[in-house]
Amino acid sequence: MTDQPRKTLRLNMESPQDRDVQTMAILVRSIEARHCASWMYNHLKILAAPQILYRRNDNLYCDAVVIQHDGKAPREEKLGTFRLAGMTAVKSIARLALFWPHRDLANSRYGSILFVRDDE
Known part of the structure; x- marks a missing residue:
């Protein structure tokens, strides 16, 4: 026998739709509270200020201002688009989030807007 740990198989019983709903709930709370989310x-740890949640082509997306990529500030401040299906380990962070005023909600890429931060 070897001293190597035994490999185990873990099953994820959560459906992708359930995970998207949980992720969306966390992001909505972050937007409402004007907090950041991570x-x-x-494979990158993202810290961002979520601004808009929307559905396009039957997929859910979040546009957010990225504050850190793996602990480093981005080269330029901009609004990034993230597909909710690709997000894992989503958490709301009690840190005041930046408001991004340079957005065009009439843009066709925002198919069906579900939730938007409004600081006006």
């Missing part, structure tokens, strides 16, 4: 996306 998540893993493409």
Whole structure:
């Protein structure tokens, strides 16, 4: 026998739709409270200020101002688009989120807007 740990198989009983609903609920709370949120996306830890939740082509998306990528500030401040299906470990952070005033809600990419931050 070897001293290596035994490999185990873990089943994820959560459907992708359930995960999207949970992620959306956390992001809506963050937007309402004007707080930041953190998540893993493409193996990067993201800290961002969510601004808009919307549905396009039967997929859910969040546009957010990225504050940190893996603990480093981005080169430029801009609004990024994140597909909810790609987000994991989503948490609301009690840190005041930036408001992004340079957005065009009439843009066709925002198919069906579900929730939007409004600081006006």
